[in-house]
Amino acid sequence: MADFNYYEILGVTKDASADEIKSAYRKKAMQYHPDRFSTKPEAERKEAEETFKKINHAYQVLSDPQKKAAYDQYGSEDGPQFSGGGFSGGGGFGFDDIFSNIFSQFGGRRESNANSPRRGDDIQIRVTIEFMESVRGVQRDLKFRRRETCTSCKGTGAKNPSSVRTCSRCKGSGTIRTTTNSIFMQMVQDVQCPDCRGKGKIVTEPCADCQGKGVVHNMRTVHAKIPAGISDNQSIAYQGDGDCGLNGGVAGNLIVVVNVKPHALYQRRNNDLLFEMPISYVTATLGGEVEVPTPYGVTKYKIPEGTQTGAVFKLKGKGMKSVNRDLYGDIYFTAKVVTPTKLTRAQRDALAAFAASLAPSQEESIKKFADLSKKE
Ligand SMILES: [Zn+2]
Ligand SMILES: [Zn+2]
Structure with a gap:
Protein backbone atom coordinates (compact mmCIF):
# COMPACT_ATOMS: atom_id res chain seq x y z
CA MET A 1 0.00 0.00 0.00
CA ALA A 2 1.40 3.35 -0.98
CA ASP A 3 0.54 6.90 0.00
CA PHE A 4 0.49 8.26 -3.52
CA ASN A 5 -1.76 7.88 -6.50
CA TYR A 6 -0.41 5.46 -9.05
CA TYR A 7 -2.18 7.11 -11.94
CA GLU A 8 -0.99 10.55 -10.96
CA ILE A 9 2.62 9.53 -10.57
CA LEU A 10 2.64 8.13 -14.11
CA GLY A 11 0.62 11.11 -15.37
CA VAL A 12 -2.23 9.06 -16.85
CA THR A 13 -5.96 8.99 -16.27
CA LYS A 14 -7.81 6.09 -14.67
CA ASP A 15 -9.15 4.93 -18.01
CA ALA A 16 -5.72 4.80 -19.70
CA SER A 17 -5.07 1.68 -21.77
CA ALA A 18 -2.30 -0.80 -20.98
CA ASP A 19 -0.21 0.62 -23.83
CA GLU A 20 -0.67 4.16 -22.61
CA ILE A 21 0.37 3.13 -19.11
CA LYS A 22 3.42 1.38 -20.47
CA SER A 23 4.63 4.28 -22.57
CA ALA A 24 3.93 6.76 -19.77
CA TYR A 25 5.96 4.58 -17.46
CA ARG A 26 8.92 4.46 -19.81
CA LYS A 27 8.93 8.18 -20.23
CA LYS A 28 8.71 8.87 -16.51
CA ALA A 29 11.24 6.25 -15.55
CA MET A 30 13.70 7.74 -18.00
CA GLN A 31 13.03 11.22 -16.66
CA TYR A 32 13.73 10.25 -13.06
CA HIS A 33 16.41 7.76 -13.71
CA PRO A 34 19.03 7.92 -10.92
CA ASP A 35 21.87 8.18 -13.45
CA ARG A 36 20.57 11.56 -14.52
CA PHE A 37 20.87 12.87 -10.98
CA SER A 38 24.21 11.41 -10.07
CA THR A 39 25.87 14.84 -10.23
CA LYS A 40 22.99 16.79 -8.65
CA PRO A 41 22.84 17.96 -5.02
CA GLU A 42 21.95 15.25 -2.57
CA ALA A 43 18.46 16.52 -1.74
CA GLU A 44 17.48 16.61 -5.39
CA ARG A 45 19.02 13.22 -5.99
CA LYS A 46 17.17 11.67 -3.05
CA GLU A 47 13.91 13.12 -4.24
CA ALA A 48 14.39 11.80 -7.75
CA GLU A 49 15.24 8.41 -6.36
CA GLU A 50 12.03 8.38 -4.36
CA THR A 51 10.03 9.38 -7.40
CA PHE A 52 11.78 6.75 -9.46
CA LYS A 53 10.82 4.08 -6.93
CA LYS A 54 7.24 5.29 -6.92
CA ILE A 55 7.09 5.18 -10.71
CA ASN A 56 8.33 1.64 -10.74
CA HIS A 57 5.94 0.63 -8.00
CA ALA A 58 3.00 2.27 -9.74
CA TYR A 59 3.81 0.54 -12.99
CA GLN A 60 4.27 -2.83 -11.30
CA VAL A 61 0.70 -2.54 -10.02
CA LEU A 62 -0.96 -0.96 -13.03
CA SER A 63 0.62 -3.36 -15.49
CA ASP A 64 -0.79 -6.34 -13.62
CA PRO A 65 -4.53 -6.66 -14.37
CA GLN A 66 -5.29 -8.35 -11.04
CA LYS A 67 -3.40 -5.83 -8.94
CA LYS A 68 -4.81 -2.98 -10.99
CA ALA A 69 -8.37 -4.17 -10.36
CA ALA A 70 -7.69 -4.39 -6.62
CA TYR A 71 -6.15 -0.94 -6.65
CA ASP A 72 -9.08 0.54 -8.55
CA GLN A 73 -11.56 -0.99 -6.13
CA TYR A 74 -9.82 -0.69 -2.77
CA GLY A 75 -7.12 1.89 -3.37
CA SER A 76 -4.50 -0.81 -2.79
CA GLU A 77 -3.13 -3.64 -4.86
CA ASP A 78 -3.45 -5.86 -1.79
CA GLY A 79 -7.20 -5.64 -1.66
CA PRO A 80 -9.17 -4.40 1.40
CA GLN A 81 -6.95 -2.71 3.97
CA PHE A 82 -7.09 -3.19 7.71
CA SER A 83 -5.71 -0.66 10.08
CA GLY A 84 -3.67 -1.46 13.13
CA GLY A 85 -2.49 -4.89 12.01
CA GLY A 86 0.87 -6.01 10.74
CA PHE A 87 0.04 -5.15 7.19
CA SER A 88 2.49 -2.37 6.66
CA GLY A 89 4.48 -2.46 3.49
CA GLY A 90 1.99 -4.70 1.78
CA GLY A 91 2.26 -8.06 0.16
CA GLY A 92 5.95 -8.85 0.31
CA PHE A 93 6.50 -6.60 -2.59
CA GLY A 94 10.08 -5.62 -3.10
CA PHE A 95 12.34 -3.72 -5.40
CA ASP A 96 13.91 -6.95 -6.55
CA ASP A 97 10.62 -8.20 -7.90
CA ILE A 98 10.28 -5.19 -10.13
CA PHE A 99 13.69 -5.59 -11.58
CA SER A 100 13.60 -9.30 -12.08
CA ASN A 101 10.27 -8.76 -13.76
CA ILE A 102 11.57 -6.03 -16.04
CA PHE A 103 14.51 -8.20 -16.74
CA SER A 104 12.67 -11.31 -17.69
CA GLN A 105 10.55 -9.12 -19.94
CA PHE A 106 13.44 -7.65 -21.84
CA GLY A 107 15.72 -10.63 -21.96
CA GLY A 108 18.34 -9.32 -19.60
CA ARG A 109 20.68 -11.70 -17.96
CA ARG A 110 22.79 -11.70 -14.91
CA GLU A 111 26.45 -12.43 -15.27
CA SER A 112 27.45 -15.87 -14.21
CA ASN A 113 29.28 -16.27 -10.97
CA ALA A 114 33.00 -15.71 -11.37
CA ASN A 115 33.63 -18.43 -8.84
CA SER A 116 31.64 -21.19 -10.49
CA PRO A 117 33.65 -23.97 -12.16
CA ARG A 118 34.26 -23.38 -15.82
CA ARG A 119 35.37 -25.96 -18.31
CA GLY A 120 38.54 -25.12 -20.19
CA ASP A 121 38.35 -24.34 -23.89
CA ASP A 122 39.05 -26.91 -26.54
CA ILE A 123 42.16 -26.23 -28.55
CA GLN A 124 42.14 -27.07 -32.22
CA ILE A 125 45.30 -27.60 -34.16
CA ARG A 126 45.71 -28.75 -37.74
CA VAL A 127 48.19 -31.04 -39.33
CA THR A 128 48.56 -31.78 -43.02
CA ILE A 129 49.81 -35.17 -44.11
CA GLU A 130 50.56 -36.82 -47.42
CA PHE A 131 48.04 -39.21 -48.87
CA MET A 132 50.41 -42.15 -48.49
CA GLU A 133 50.85 -41.25 -44.84
CA SER A 134 47.11 -41.60 -44.41
CA VAL A 135 47.38 -45.08 -45.92
CA ARG A 136 50.03 -46.28 -43.52
CA GLY A 137 49.42 -44.05 -40.52
CA VAL A 138 52.01 -41.60 -39.32
CA GLN A 139 53.26 -40.02 -36.12
CA ARG A 140 53.86 -36.33 -35.68
CA ASP A 141 55.03 -34.15 -32.83
CA LEU A 142 52.79 -31.12 -32.83
CA LYS A 143 53.40 -27.99 -30.83
CA PHE A 144 50.56 -25.99 -29.37
CA ARG A 145 49.98 -23.37 -26.74
CA ARG A 146 47.61 -23.93 -23.88
CA ARG A 147 46.44 -22.34 -20.66
CA GLU A 148 47.54 -24.16 -17.55
CA THR A 149 46.98 -23.64 -13.87
CA CYS A 150 49.97 -21.80 -12.42
CA THR A 151 51.86 -24.34 -10.38
CA SER A 152 53.50 -21.71 -8.12
CA CYS A 153 50.23 -20.41 -6.69
CA LYS A 154 48.02 -23.41 -7.56
CA GLY A 155 45.74 -21.07 -9.48
CA THR A 156 45.01 -18.62 -6.67
CA GLY A 157 47.08 -15.83 -8.23
CA ALA A 158 48.43 -14.93 -4.80
CA LYS A 159 52.07 -14.95 -3.80
CA ASN A 160 51.13 -16.77 -0.62
CA PRO A 161 47.85 -17.65 1.16
CA SER A 162 48.05 -14.58 3.42
CA SER A 163 48.13 -12.15 0.48
CA VAL A 164 44.40 -12.50 -0.19
CA ARG A 165 41.76 -10.28 1.39
CA THR A 166 38.00 -9.95 1.08
CA CYS A 167 36.92 -7.31 -1.45
CA SER A 168 35.64 -4.24 0.38
CA ARG A 169 33.54 -2.92 -2.50
CA CYS A 170 31.26 -5.96 -2.75
CA LYS A 171 32.04 -7.33 0.72
CA GLY A 172 33.01 -10.63 -0.79
CA SER A 173 29.79 -11.22 -2.72
CA GLY A 174 31.41 -10.56 -6.08
CA THR A 175 28.49 -8.52 -7.39
CA ILE A 176 27.31 -4.94 -7.11
CA ARG A 177 24.06 -3.37 -8.18
CA THR A 178 24.25 -0.93 -11.06
CA THR A 179 21.81 1.02 -13.15
CA THR A 180 22.23 1.55 -16.85
CA ASN A 181 20.25 3.39 -19.48
CA SER A 182 19.22 1.74 -22.67
CA ILE A 183 17.36 3.44 -25.50
CA PHE A 184 13.90 2.92 -24.19
CA MET A 185 14.33 2.20 -20.53
CA GLN A 186 16.63 1.91 -17.58
CA MET A 187 17.86 -1.35 -16.24
CA VAL A 188 19.02 -2.20 -12.80
CA GLN A 189 21.27 -5.16 -12.67
CA ASP A 190 23.55 -7.06 -10.38
CA VAL A 191 26.84 -7.01 -12.19
CA GLN A 192 30.24 -8.36 -11.52
CA CYS A 193 32.18 -6.26 -9.03
CA PRO A 194 34.88 -4.46 -11.04
CA ASP A 195 37.30 -4.33 -8.13
CA CYS A 196 37.56 -8.09 -7.65
CA ARG A 197 36.08 -9.15 -11.02
CA GLY A 198 33.43 -11.13 -9.23
CA LYS A 199 35.82 -13.15 -7.15
CA GLY A 200 34.90 -11.49 -3.87
CA LYS A 201 38.59 -11.62 -3.00
CA ILE A 202 41.47 -9.39 -3.82
CA VAL A 203 45.04 -10.51 -4.10
CA THR A 204 47.28 -7.98 -2.36
CA GLU A 205 50.53 -9.52 -3.51
CA PRO A 206 50.27 -11.31 -6.83
CA CYS A 207 52.11 -14.45 -7.74
CA ALA A 208 55.15 -13.47 -9.77
CA ASP A 209 54.93 -16.40 -12.15
CA CYS A 210 51.43 -15.69 -13.43
CA GLN A 211 51.16 -11.95 -12.57
CA GLY A 212 48.23 -12.85 -10.34
CA LYS A 213 46.19 -14.48 -13.11
CA GLY A 214 46.38 -17.95 -11.62
CA VAL A 215 46.99 -19.34 -15.09
CA VAL A 216 49.95 -19.36 -17.42
CA HIS A 217 50.36 -20.17 -21.09
CA ASN A 218 52.78 -22.89 -21.97
CA MET A 219 53.94 -24.47 -25.19
CA ARG A 220 53.33 -28.19 -25.20
CA THR A 221 53.99 -30.93 -27.66
CA VAL A 222 51.57 -33.69 -28.41
CA HIS A 223 52.92 -36.87 -29.91
CA ALA A 224 50.07 -37.48 -32.31
CA LYS A 225 49.63 -41.00 -33.60
CA ILE A 226 47.63 -40.55 -36.75
CA PRO A 227 46.08 -43.90 -37.53
CA ALA A 228 46.13 -45.63 -40.91
CA GLY A 229 42.94 -44.93 -42.83
CA ILE A 230 42.38 -41.43 -41.49
CA SER A 231 40.50 -39.29 -43.98
CA ASP A 232 40.71 -35.62 -44.80
CA ASN A 233 39.24 -33.36 -42.08
CA GLN A 234 38.91 -36.17 -39.59
CA SER A 235 40.04 -35.22 -36.12
CA ILE A 236 41.57 -36.90 -33.15
CA ALA A 237 40.51 -35.74 -29.70
CA TYR A 238 42.81 -35.82 -26.72
CA GLN A 239 40.56 -35.53 -23.74
CA GLY A 240 41.67 -33.06 -21.10
CA ASP A 241 44.71 -31.86 -23.05
CA GLY A 242 43.18 -28.47 -23.92
CA ASP A 243 43.04 -25.32 -21.80
CA CYS A 244 42.75 -25.88 -18.08
CA GLY A 245 39.41 -25.28 -16.41
CA LEU A 246 38.80 -22.50 -13.91
CA ASN A 247 37.60 -22.80 -10.33
CA GLY A 248 37.97 -26.55 -10.44
CA GLY A 249 36.29 -27.02 -13.83
CA VAL A 250 37.60 -29.77 -16.09
CA ALA A 251 40.12 -29.06 -18.82
CA GLY A 252 39.04 -28.80 -22.43
CA ASN A 253 40.16 -31.18 -25.14
CA LEU A 254 42.91 -30.97 -27.66
CA ILE A 255 41.52 -31.57 -31.13
CA VAL A 256 43.95 -32.45 -33.88
CA VAL A 257 42.30 -31.95 -37.25
CA VAL A 258 44.04 -33.93 -39.95
CA ASN A 259 44.16 -32.68 -43.50
CA VAL A 260 45.14 -35.26 -46.08
CA LYS A 261 46.64 -33.94 -49.30
CA PRO A 262 44.95 -35.23 -52.41
CA HIS A 263 46.73 -37.94 -54.36
CA ALA A 264 47.54 -37.57 -58.05
CA LEU A 265 45.97 -40.92 -58.88
CA TYR A 266 43.75 -42.29 -56.15
ZN1 LIG B 1 50.73 -18.06 -10.07
ZN1 LIG C 1 34.42 -7.11 -5.21
Whole structure:
Protein backbone atom coordinates (compact mmCIF):
# COMPACT_ATOMS: atom_id res chain seq x y z
CA MET A 1 0.00 0.00 0.00
CA ALA A 2 1.40 3.35 -0.98
CA ASP A 3 0.54 6.90 0.00
CA PHE A 4 0.49 8.26 -3.52
CA ASN A 5 -1.76 7.88 -6.50
CA TYR A 6 -0.41 5.46 -9.05
CA TYR A 7 -2.18 7.11 -11.94
CA GLU A 8 -0.99 10.55 -10.96
CA ILE A 9 2.62 9.53 -10.57
CA LEU A 10 2.64 8.13 -14.11
CA GLY A 11 0.62 11.11 -15.37
CA VAL A 12 -2.23 9.06 -16.85
CA THR A 13 -5.96 8.99 -16.27
CA LYS A 14 -7.81 6.09 -14.67
CA ASP A 15 -9.15 4.93 -18.01
CA ALA A 16 -5.72 4.80 -19.70
CA SER A 17 -5.07 1.68 -21.77
CA ALA A 18 -2.30 -0.80 -20.98
CA ASP A 19 -0.21 0.62 -23.83
CA GLU A 20 -0.67 4.16 -22.61
CA ILE A 21 0.37 3.13 -19.11
CA LYS A 22 3.42 1.38 -20.47
CA SER A 23 4.63 4.28 -22.57
CA ALA A 24 3.93 6.76 -19.77
CA TYR A 25 5.96 4.58 -17.46
CA ARG A 26 8.92 4.46 -19.81
CA LYS A 27 8.93 8.18 -20.23
CA LYS A 28 8.71 8.87 -16.51
CA ALA A 29 11.24 6.25 -15.55
CA MET A 30 13.70 7.74 -18.00
CA GLN A 31 13.03 11.22 -16.66
CA TYR A 32 13.73 10.25 -13.06
CA HIS A 33 16.41 7.76 -13.71
CA PRO A 34 19.03 7.92 -10.92
CA ASP A 35 21.87 8.18 -13.45
CA ARG A 36 20.57 11.56 -14.52
CA PHE A 37 20.87 12.87 -10.98
CA SER A 38 24.21 11.41 -10.07
CA THR A 39 25.87 14.84 -10.23
CA LYS A 40 22.99 16.79 -8.65
CA PRO A 41 22.84 17.96 -5.02
CA GLU A 42 21.95 15.25 -2.57
CA ALA A 43 18.46 16.52 -1.74
CA GLU A 44 17.48 16.61 -5.39
CA ARG A 45 19.02 13.22 -5.99
CA LYS A 46 17.17 11.67 -3.05
CA GLU A 47 13.91 13.12 -4.24
CA ALA A 48 14.39 11.80 -7.75
CA GLU A 49 15.24 8.41 -6.36
CA GLU A 50 12.03 8.38 -4.36
CA THR A 51 10.03 9.38 -7.40
CA PHE A 52 11.78 6.75 -9.46
CA LYS A 53 10.82 4.08 -6.93
CA LYS A 54 7.24 5.29 -6.92
CA ILE A 55 7.09 5.18 -10.71
CA ASN A 56 8.33 1.64 -10.74
CA HIS A 57 5.94 0.63 -8.00
CA ALA A 58 3.00 2.27 -9.74
CA TYR A 59 3.81 0.54 -12.99
CA GLN A 60 4.27 -2.83 -11.30
CA VAL A 61 0.70 -2.54 -10.02
CA LEU A 62 -0.96 -0.96 -13.03
CA SER A 63 0.62 -3.36 -15.49
CA ASP A 64 -0.79 -6.34 -13.62
CA PRO A 65 -4.53 -6.66 -14.37
CA GLN A 66 -5.29 -8.35 -11.04
CA LYS A 67 -3.40 -5.83 -8.94
CA LYS A 68 -4.81 -2.98 -10.99
CA ALA A 69 -8.37 -4.17 -10.36
CA ALA A 70 -7.69 -4.39 -6.62
CA TYR A 71 -6.15 -0.94 -6.65
CA ASP A 72 -9.08 0.54 -8.55
CA GLN A 73 -11.56 -0.99 -6.13
CA TYR A 74 -9.82 -0.69 -2.77
CA GLY A 75 -7.12 1.89 -3.37
CA SER A 76 -4.50 -0.81 -2.79
CA GLU A 77 -3.13 -3.64 -4.86
CA ASP A 78 -3.45 -5.86 -1.79
CA GLY A 79 -7.20 -5.64 -1.66
CA PRO A 80 -9.17 -4.40 1.40
CA GLN A 81 -6.95 -2.71 3.97
CA PHE A 82 -7.09 -3.19 7.71
CA SER A 83 -5.71 -0.66 10.08
CA GLY A 84 -3.67 -1.46 13.13
CA GLY A 85 -2.49 -4.89 12.01
CA GLY A 86 0.87 -6.01 10.74
CA PHE A 87 0.04 -5.15 7.19
CA SER A 88 2.49 -2.37 6.66
CA GLY A 89 4.48 -2.46 3.49
CA GLY A 90 1.99 -4.70 1.78
CA GLY A 91 2.26 -8.06 0.16
CA GLY A 92 5.95 -8.85 0.31
CA PHE A 93 6.50 -6.60 -2.59
CA GLY A 94 10.08 -5.62 -3.10
CA PHE A 95 12.34 -3.72 -5.40
CA ASP A 96 13.91 -6.95 -6.55
CA ASP A 97 10.62 -8.20 -7.90
CA ILE A 98 10.28 -5.19 -10.13
CA PHE A 99 13.69 -5.59 -11.58
CA SER A 100 13.60 -9.30 -12.08
CA ASN A 101 10.27 -8.76 -13.76
CA ILE A 102 11.57 -6.03 -16.04
CA PHE A 103 14.51 -8.20 -16.74
CA SER A 104 12.67 -11.31 -17.69
CA GLN A 105 10.55 -9.12 -19.94
CA PHE A 106 13.44 -7.65 -21.84
CA GLY A 107 15.72 -10.63 -21.96
CA GLY A 108 18.34 -9.32 -19.60
CA ARG A 109 20.68 -11.70 -17.96
CA ARG A 110 22.79 -11.70 -14.91
CA GLU A 111 26.45 -12.43 -15.27
CA SER A 112 27.45 -15.87 -14.21
CA ASN A 113 29.28 -16.27 -10.97
CA ALA A 114 33.00 -15.71 -11.37
CA ASN A 115 33.63 -18.43 -8.84
CA SER A 116 31.64 -21.19 -10.49
CA PRO A 117 33.65 -23.97 -12.16
CA ARG A 118 34.26 -23.38 -15.82
CA ARG A 119 35.37 -25.96 -18.31
CA GLY A 120 38.54 -25.12 -20.19
CA ASP A 121 38.35 -24.34 -23.89
CA ASP A 122 39.05 -26.91 -26.54
CA ILE A 123 42.16 -26.23 -28.55
CA GLN A 124 42.14 -27.07 -32.22
CA ILE A 125 45.30 -27.60 -34.16
CA ARG A 126 45.71 -28.75 -37.74
CA VAL A 127 48.19 -31.04 -39.33
CA THR A 128 48.56 -31.78 -43.02
CA ILE A 129 49.81 -35.17 -44.11
CA GLU A 130 50.56 -36.82 -47.42
CA PHE A 131 48.04 -39.21 -48.87
CA MET A 132 50.41 -42.15 -48.49
CA GLU A 133 50.85 -41.25 -44.84
CA SER A 134 47.11 -41.60 -44.41
CA VAL A 135 47.38 -45.08 -45.92
CA ARG A 136 50.03 -46.28 -43.52
CA GLY A 137 49.42 -44.05 -40.52
CA VAL A 138 52.01 -41.60 -39.32
CA GLN A 139 53.26 -40.02 -36.12
CA ARG A 140 53.86 -36.33 -35.68
CA ASP A 141 55.03 -34.15 -32.83
CA LEU A 142 52.79 -31.12 -32.83
CA LYS A 143 53.40 -27.99 -30.83
CA PHE A 144 50.56 -25.99 -29.37
CA ARG A 145 49.98 -23.37 -26.74
CA ARG A 146 47.61 -23.93 -23.88
CA ARG A 147 46.44 -22.34 -20.66
CA GLU A 148 47.54 -24.16 -17.55
CA THR A 149 46.98 -23.64 -13.87
CA CYS A 150 49.97 -21.80 -12.42
CA THR A 151 51.86 -24.34 -10.38
CA SER A 152 53.50 -21.71 -8.12
CA CYS A 153 50.23 -20.41 -6.69
CA LYS A 154 48.02 -23.41 -7.56
CA GLY A 155 45.74 -21.07 -9.48
CA THR A 156 45.01 -18.62 -6.67
CA GLY A 157 47.08 -15.83 -8.23
CA ALA A 158 48.43 -14.93 -4.80
CA LYS A 159 52.07 -14.95 -3.80
CA ASN A 160 51.13 -16.77 -0.62
CA PRO A 161 47.85 -17.65 1.16
CA SER A 162 48.05 -14.58 3.42
CA SER A 163 48.13 -12.15 0.48
CA VAL A 164 44.40 -12.50 -0.19
CA ARG A 165 41.76 -10.28 1.39
CA THR A 166 38.00 -9.95 1.08
CA CYS A 167 36.92 -7.31 -1.45
CA SER A 168 35.64 -4.24 0.38
CA ARG A 169 33.54 -2.92 -2.50
CA CYS A 170 31.26 -5.96 -2.75
CA LYS A 171 32.04 -7.33 0.72
CA GLY A 172 33.01 -10.63 -0.79
CA SER A 173 29.79 -11.22 -2.72
CA GLY A 174 31.41 -10.56 -6.08
CA THR A 175 28.49 -8.52 -7.39
CA ILE A 176 27.31 -4.94 -7.11
CA ARG A 177 24.06 -3.37 -8.18
CA THR A 178 24.25 -0.93 -11.06
CA THR A 179 21.81 1.02 -13.15
CA THR A 180 22.23 1.55 -16.85
CA ASN A 181 20.25 3.39 -19.48
CA SER A 182 19.22 1.74 -22.67
CA ILE A 183 17.36 3.44 -25.50
CA PHE A 184 13.90 2.92 -24.19
CA MET A 185 14.33 2.20 -20.53
CA GLN A 186 16.63 1.91 -17.58
CA MET A 187 17.86 -1.35 -16.24
CA VAL A 188 19.02 -2.20 -12.80
CA GLN A 189 21.27 -5.16 -12.67
CA ASP A 190 23.55 -7.06 -10.38
CA VAL A 191 26.84 -7.01 -12.19
CA GLN A 192 30.24 -8.36 -11.52
CA CYS A 193 32.18 -6.26 -9.03
CA PRO A 194 34.88 -4.46 -11.04
CA ASP A 195 37.30 -4.33 -8.13
CA CYS A 196 37.56 -8.09 -7.65
CA ARG A 197 36.08 -9.15 -11.02
CA GLY A 198 33.43 -11.13 -9.23
CA LYS A 199 35.82 -13.15 -7.15
CA GLY A 200 34.90 -11.49 -3.87
CA LYS A 201 38.59 -11.62 -3.00
CA ILE A 202 41.47 -9.39 -3.82
CA VAL A 203 45.04 -10.51 -4.10
CA THR A 204 47.28 -7.98 -2.36
CA GLU A 205 50.53 -9.52 -3.51
CA PRO A 206 50.27 -11.31 -6.83
CA CYS A 207 52.11 -14.45 -7.74
CA ALA A 208 55.15 -13.47 -9.77
CA ASP A 209 54.93 -16.40 -12.15
CA CYS A 210 51.43 -15.69 -13.43
CA GLN A 211 51.16 -11.95 -12.57
CA GLY A 212 48.23 -12.85 -10.34
CA LYS A 213 46.19 -14.48 -13.11
CA GLY A 214 46.38 -17.95 -11.62
CA VAL A 215 46.99 -19.34 -15.09
CA VAL A 216 49.95 -19.36 -17.42
CA HIS A 217 50.36 -20.17 -21.09
CA ASN A 218 52.78 -22.89 -21.97
CA MET A 219 53.94 -24.47 -25.19
CA ARG A 220 53.33 -28.19 -25.20
CA THR A 221 53.99 -30.93 -27.66
CA VAL A 222 51.57 -33.69 -28.41
CA HIS A 223 52.92 -36.87 -29.91
CA ALA A 224 50.07 -37.48 -32.31
CA LYS A 225 49.63 -41.00 -33.60
CA ILE A 226 47.63 -40.55 -36.75
CA PRO A 227 46.08 -43.90 -37.53
CA ALA A 228 46.13 -45.63 -40.91
CA GLY A 229 42.94 -44.93 -42.83
CA ILE A 230 42.38 -41.43 -41.49
CA SER A 231 40.50 -39.29 -43.98
CA ASP A 232 40.71 -35.62 -44.80
CA ASN A 233 39.24 -33.36 -42.08
CA GLN A 234 38.91 -36.17 -39.59
CA SER A 235 40.04 -35.22 -36.12
CA ILE A 236 41.57 -36.90 -33.15
CA ALA A 237 40.51 -35.74 -29.70
CA TYR A 238 42.81 -35.82 -26.72
CA GLN A 239 40.56 -35.53 -23.74
CA GLY A 240 41.67 -33.06 -21.10
CA ASP A 241 44.71 -31.86 -23.05
CA GLY A 242 43.18 -28.47 -23.92
CA ASP A 243 43.04 -25.32 -21.80
CA CYS A 244 42.75 -25.88 -18.08
CA GLY A 245 39.41 -25.28 -16.41
CA LEU A 246 38.80 -22.50 -13.91
CA ASN A 247 37.60 -22.80 -10.33
CA GLY A 248 37.97 -26.55 -10.44
CA GLY A 249 36.29 -27.02 -13.83
CA VAL A 250 37.60 -29.77 -16.09
CA ALA A 251 40.12 -29.06 -18.82
CA GLY A 252 39.04 -28.80 -22.43
CA ASN A 253 40.16 -31.18 -25.14
CA LEU A 254 42.91 -30.97 -27.66
CA ILE A 255 41.52 -31.57 -31.13
CA VAL A 256 43.95 -32.45 -33.88
CA VAL A 257 42.30 -31.95 -37.25
CA VAL A 258 44.04 -33.93 -39.95
CA ASN A 259 44.16 -32.68 -43.50
CA VAL A 260 45.14 -35.26 -46.08
CA LYS A 261 46.64 -33.94 -49.30
CA PRO A 262 44.95 -35.23 -52.41
CA HIS A 263 46.73 -37.94 -54.36
CA ALA A 264 47.54 -37.57 -58.05
CA LEU A 265 45.97 -40.92 -58.88
CA TYR A 266 43.75 -42.29 -56.15
CA GLN A 267 40.43 -40.84 -55.27
CA ARG A 268 39.01 -41.97 -51.98
CA ARG A 269 35.34 -42.87 -51.54
CA ASN A 270 34.69 -44.20 -48.04
CA ASN A 271 37.41 -46.80 -47.77
CA ASP A 272 37.53 -47.58 -51.47
CA LEU A 273 40.03 -46.10 -53.89
CA LEU A 274 39.03 -45.20 -57.41
CA PHE A 275 40.96 -44.30 -60.48
CA GLU A 276 40.81 -44.47 -64.23
CA MET A 277 43.31 -46.72 -65.94
CA PRO A 278 44.40 -46.39 -69.56
CA ILE A 279 44.33 -49.79 -71.31
CA SER A 280 45.99 -50.28 -74.65
CA TYR A 281 43.70 -50.79 -77.57
CA VAL A 282 45.24 -54.18 -78.26
CA THR A 283 45.04 -55.42 -74.66
CA ALA A 284 41.47 -54.21 -74.44
CA THR A 285 40.67 -56.07 -77.62
CA LEU A 286 42.60 -59.28 -77.04
CA GLY A 287 42.61 -59.29 -73.24
CA GLY A 288 45.78 -59.59 -71.23
CA GLU A 289 47.63 -58.83 -68.07
CA VAL A 290 47.99 -55.26 -66.85
CA GLU A 291 49.88 -53.85 -63.89
CA VAL A 292 47.54 -52.12 -61.51
CA PRO A 293 48.96 -49.68 -58.94
CA THR A 294 47.81 -49.97 -55.35
CA PRO A 295 49.07 -48.10 -52.27
CA TYR A 296 50.68 -51.37 -51.26
CA GLY A 297 52.52 -51.99 -54.53
CA VAL A 298 51.74 -53.03 -58.07
CA THR A 299 49.37 -55.93 -58.64
CA LYS A 300 48.94 -57.88 -61.86
CA TYR A 301 45.42 -58.13 -63.17
CA LYS A 302 43.99 -60.05 -66.12
CA ILE A 303 41.82 -57.89 -68.37
CA PRO A 304 39.27 -59.90 -70.33
CA GLU A 305 39.15 -59.68 -74.11
CA GLY A 306 36.74 -57.19 -75.57
CA THR A 307 37.11 -54.74 -72.67
CA GLN A 308 35.33 -51.45 -73.34
CA THR A 309 36.06 -47.96 -72.02
CA GLY A 310 34.10 -47.50 -68.80
CA ALA A 311 34.39 -51.12 -67.69
CA VAL A 312 35.08 -51.18 -63.96
CA PHE A 313 37.31 -53.75 -62.31
CA LYS A 314 37.70 -54.43 -58.65
CA LEU A 315 40.69 -55.40 -56.56
CA LYS A 316 39.36 -56.68 -53.30
CA GLY A 317 40.95 -55.51 -50.06
CA LYS A 318 43.45 -53.19 -51.75
CA GLY A 319 41.76 -49.97 -50.64
CA MET A 320 42.15 -47.95 -47.46
CA LYS A 321 42.16 -49.49 -44.05
CA SER A 322 39.12 -48.63 -42.00
CA VAL A 323 40.28 -46.20 -39.36
CA ASN A 324 38.55 -47.99 -36.49
CA ARG A 325 38.64 -51.60 -37.59
CA ASP A 326 40.94 -54.05 -39.22
CA LEU A 327 39.03 -53.97 -42.48
CA TYR A 328 40.10 -52.76 -45.90
CA GLY A 329 38.21 -51.16 -48.70
CA ASP A 330 38.64 -52.14 -52.35
CA ILE A 331 40.15 -50.65 -55.45
CA TYR A 332 37.89 -49.89 -58.37
CA PHE A 333 39.59 -48.96 -61.57
CA THR A 334 37.82 -47.90 -64.71
CA ALA A 335 39.21 -48.92 -68.06
CA LYS A 336 39.89 -46.19 -70.54
CA VAL A 337 40.78 -47.68 -73.91
CA VAL A 338 43.57 -45.77 -75.58
CA THR A 339 43.22 -45.01 -79.24
CA PRO A 340 46.68 -45.20 -80.87
CA THR A 341 47.90 -42.01 -82.53
CA LYS A 342 50.49 -41.07 -85.18
CA LEU A 343 50.16 -44.32 -87.08
CA THR A 344 52.65 -45.14 -89.83
CA ARG A 345 51.53 -45.82 -93.36
CA ALA A 346 51.93 -49.56 -92.83
CA GLN A 347 49.91 -49.46 -89.61
CA ARG A 348 47.13 -47.54 -91.34
CA ASP A 349 47.00 -50.08 -94.15
CA ALA A 350 46.95 -52.97 -91.71
CA LEU A 351 44.13 -51.32 -89.73
CA ALA A 352 42.12 -50.59 -92.88
CA ALA A 353 42.42 -54.23 -93.88
CA PHE A 354 41.36 -55.24 -90.39
CA ALA A 355 38.36 -52.85 -90.46
CA ALA A 356 37.23 -54.33 -93.77
CA SER A 357 37.15 -57.73 -92.19
CA LEU A 358 34.90 -56.66 -89.25
CA ALA A 359 31.32 -57.81 -89.09
CA PRO A 360 28.76 -55.38 -87.52
CA SER A 361 28.15 -57.84 -84.68
CA GLN A 362 31.77 -57.48 -83.65
CA GLU A 363 31.17 -53.86 -82.68
CA GLU A 364 28.07 -54.39 -80.61
CA SER A 365 27.54 -50.87 -79.27
CA ILE A 366 27.92 -49.22 -82.69
CA LYS A 367 25.27 -51.54 -84.09
CA LYS A 368 22.98 -50.88 -81.10
CA PHE A 369 23.37 -47.15 -81.45
CA ALA A 370 22.61 -47.25 -85.16
CA ASP A 371 19.46 -49.27 -84.46
CA LEU A 372 18.33 -46.81 -81.78
CA SER A 373 18.92 -43.77 -83.95
CA LYS A 374 16.64 -45.20 -86.64
CA LYS A 375 13.76 -45.53 -84.15
CA GLU A 376 11.01 -42.91 -84.21
ZN1 LIG B 1 50.73 -18.06 -10.07
ZN1 LIG C 1 34.42 -7.11 -5.21
